[in-house]
Amino acid sequence: MTTYRHDREGRWAWRLTGAITLLVYVFLFAPIVATIALSFNASMFGGFPLTGFSLQWYAKLLTNQPVLDAFRTSMWIALVTAAVTTALGVMVAFALVRFQFPGKQAFGTLVILPALVPETILGVGLLVLIKAASQPRTIWLLLMGHIMLALPYVVLVVQARMIGISRTYEEAALSLGAPRVSAFREITLPLLIPAVAAAVLLAFTISFDNTSASLFWRPAGVETMPTQILSMLKISISPEVNALGTVMILVTVGIPLVGGLILQSLTRLRKRVVEKGNA
């Protein structure tokens, strides 16, 4: 890395930058830390001061049937969203990176659009659509909506990796007579695995977290985790909500972190095995 010559003014500016950076990180994490701390608070009210350590709010969550139902709903929607979106996203990214076709740029923009259009508008849009087609609001609508919302991010992640994979590998396989599908499965997909894993996790969390659009799309009587939290907050903030928030943080932060670690160690293991095989 280049070393810059720092004059006095520069050193002062650098210190200021460091201080503001620290403040921004505190700003980003202080509320979350406060929420986690309060979830273990013994007090009946969802607020400070901390009066003692207790796990009673977590125990209470386990018997809260609406919360458990919402958790189950969110979980399966997120899993299906992750699977479907990743499959679609890999196909789209492959087409966008490897092929030239008329309308490619327009399609590339269209795919990104769901990330740029406010969720409120997407939410109203799907409702108007099923109203115009006089269809009932079912869980499938919610699922389709989530797939659409996660798609741009999945495509971008897979695309970024696909650009880095030289097409000569696939072409070599094809020139040796491999069918397209095997060339993709045996060559491209293994090279793409880190991006596919990232895409699955990303799509899962996007679906699991989605709030605004889900409020429009969910069928009557069905709650997802975030909408359940919103309805619990309507009364006031309670230690139970803090506990629920903490559980969700563990799920949505824990899964990607653990997933990333497993993936990393798997890659290392494979490398070691390959090296041993070569030696």
Add this chain to the structure above:
Amino acid sequence: MDIGAPIAQSGNPTGVDRGSKLDDKIRIGMTKGWKLYDSRLAWALIAPTLLLLVVFLLLPILIMAVYTFFTFVTAGVESSALTLDNWNEFLTDSYYHGFLFKTVRVGAITAIICALLGYFPAYFIWATKFRHKWLLLLLLIVPFWISFTIRTFSWINILGEQGVINVALIRLGLISEPLPMLYTEGAVIMGLLHFLLPYMILNVYVSLEGIDRTLISAAQSMGCTSAQAFREVTLPLSLPGLAAGLLLCFVLAAGSYVTPQLLGSGRDALFGNLIYDTIMSQLNWPMGATLSIVLFVLLGCVAATYTRYMGMSQIMKGLGG
């Protein structure tokens, strides 16, 4: 087939010809009559996604546009008799103008504060010699994994009557009554900042990463002070990222629904809340569609102005992290 032919020679200087030559060689073992990178195959790959986006994204927006001309009869009922009433009402009623103005104002304030606050961490991460720079970046990604609803309501624990700030100040004896910080426009902007800062920081950071660092050394070796080098080289070259961040923050803030709902009072509702109430509570679908189209066109214009000058690629870079 002549396998010995130099098919996949890397570094072939005649890169353009390579494709077509390759096509001839590779046709065996594949669908007859299809080229290696046949556009028909590309269309087949994107077909399911295209269908999904047309049915669930484009068609709804079209139907919404038509709905704006429908007549509202009573809650949940409308007739397809075409009318300009909804547009007339929107354009003449200052109730709607107030919401529009407030939404633009809150979006703009949020985006600008994000830019002012977000530039520093982005610059710091880029320029630091700290070995575990990845950790700083990871910490910026982590908020994206935490539910937006949780991040938003967690501010109640900071700003509320029993929040950290009020309890601390009362304990210290500085105030006797809790300060009314929650359910204000300030709280809404705070929540939006919390949600949008990582977007801004990552956008600026990606842009800074693209700068050739030797340019800065060159400027300094020519006698620039570090402030001059920053002003003349680093800052201008990072502006595309800053602009992309501003656009994203503005669009996401102006389209927000949950944050004003949780952290604002009724008076701090933004356009998104207005749309939600119009559709879900009043069941006035034609007016709800009209308001949605207004927000869509407004934000679309902002985004179009931006892409006109900056291109789409910067936004994609920012979204991709």
